[in-house]
Amino acid sequence: MGPSELADLAQPGVLTDPTPFADFLTFVLKDGDLGSEAVGDALQMVSNARKSIAQKDSTADMTVTVGFGPASWRRLFPDRAAPPELVAFPERREADRHFPSTPGDLFIMVKSKRMDLNFQASKYLTTGLAPIADLIEDVQGFVYLDDRDMIDFVDGTENPGGTARLNAVIVDVDGPERGGSYLTVQKYMHRSAEWDSLATSDQEDVIGRTKFDDIEIADDKKQPFAHNVRSKVKVDGTEIKMYRQNRPFGNAHERGTMFVGFAKSASTIDTSLQQMIFADADGAYDHILDFTFAVTGANYFVPPQSLLDSFA
Numbered sequence: 001m002g003p004s005e006l007a008d009l010a011q012p013g014v015l016t017d018p019t020p021f022a023d024f025l026t027f028v029l030k031d032g033d034l035g036s037e038a039v040g041d042a043l044q045m046v047s048n049a050r051k052s053i054a055q056k057d058s059t060a061d062m063t064v065t066v067g068f069g070p071a072s073w074r075r076l077f078p079d080r081a082a083p084p085e086l087v088a089f090p091e092r093r094e095a096d097r098h099f100p101s102t103p104g105d106l107f108i109m110v111k112s113k114r115m116d117l118n119f120q121a122s123k124y125l126t127t128g129l130a131p132i133a134d135l136i137e138d139v140q141g142f143v144y145l146d147d148r149d150m151i152d153f154v155d156g157t158e159n160p161g162g163t164a165r166l167n168a169v170i171v172d173v174d175g176p177e178r179g180g181s182y183l184t185v186q187k188y189m190h191r192s193a194e195w196d197s198l199a200t201s202d203q204e205d206v207i208g209r210t211k212f213d214d215i216e217i218a219d220d221k222k223q224p225f226a227h228n229v230r231s232k233v234k235v236d237g238t239e240i241k242m243y244r245q246n247r248p249f250g251n252a253h254e255r256g257t258m259f260v261g262f263a264k265s266a267s268t269i270d271t272s273l274q275q276m277i278f279a280d281a282d283g284a285y286d287h288i289l290d291f292t293f294a295v296t297g298a299n300y301f302v303p304p305q306s307l308l309d310s311f312a
């Protein structure tokens with residue numbers, strides 16, 4: 001199968017660039033028997049809501065990307081084999097660093113150039129899913145300055161593009177999961193006062209890049225605790241990429257970053273998280289975690305578009 005055929009299988013928002021605005025919606029399924037008809041109606045509505053709102057302004061590049069958690073997969077699609085790597089997000093803890101594991105059965109990322117259209121889509125999706133699922137979180141992310149996160153560094157520079165992105169995120173094995181992608185989502189809040197009181201050179205040591213012009217610090221000058229050292233995944237010396245569609249969110253009172261990472265193997269993001277939180281033999285962990293802390297954590301599988309279309 002060629003690259004463009006594989007890309008055509010995917011939900012488009014998995015591969016497109018981050019847009020100026022994104023709504024990140026987390027739902028939990030209602031208890032009890034949902035009924036296959038109610039499930040079918042709700043998923044049909046997801047497709048319809050995107051189409052009807054997207055057509056209001058085709059220049060807004062709206063996509064609606066839907067992921068399913070491990071428990072919801074079994075409940076919503078009892079006749080379809082679950083993607084083999086779809087497991088619940090494991091809680092992790094070391095010293096005062098903590099990655100909590102929090103509820104999330106359905107995750108929807110609404111992306112477009114217009115905040116108002118995203119809001120409208122999110123409202124419809126939430127109403128349409130209400131018979132089977134409750135919205136537990138809606139985080140509205142936006143492009144901040146020249147693509148900076150709320151710790152004022154450019155975020156996303158080392159993301160793969162083009163075919164490299166496709167190869168990094170879209171599952172390409174025989175089976176129903178072909179064209180899908182594994183997704184991990186964590187909501188981080190920032191300790192902004194502590195971060196802002198660091199000297200710029202110390203912040204640059206933590207990230208491993210320069211702040212104003214976003215240049216990678218040379219390998220022999222990088223600190224072992226730098227974020228771009230600890231988060232980078234290598235297998236037999238070869239770097240394995242993920243695609244991060246992170247977005248900052250917040251206001252003057254509190255702010256953070258939604259980590260929204262896609263990969264064709266769940267193990268890539270898992271390895272990155274382990275390297276970040278657990279100190280190595282020399283005591284190095286990711287020092288970004290001294291200034292930002294995760295308040296949510298959940299794993300999803302974003303199935304190929306054909307699964308959603310089968311309900312349309």
Ligand code: HEM
Pocket residue numbers: 149150151153154155156157158159186188207209227228229231232233242244257259261269272273288292
């Ligand atoms: C508060 C949360 C986070 C913030 C503010 C943040 C910020 C950044 C920044 C500023 C960069 C450098 C620019 C770039 O290449 O994009 C970066 C790189 C990166 N981040 Fe994060 N990040 C966060 C969480 C995470 C998490 C949870 C993971 C993995 C599970 C991760 C994985 C990566 C990777 C793989 C790179 C590229 C490293 C390289 O190859 O140079 N980040 N991040």
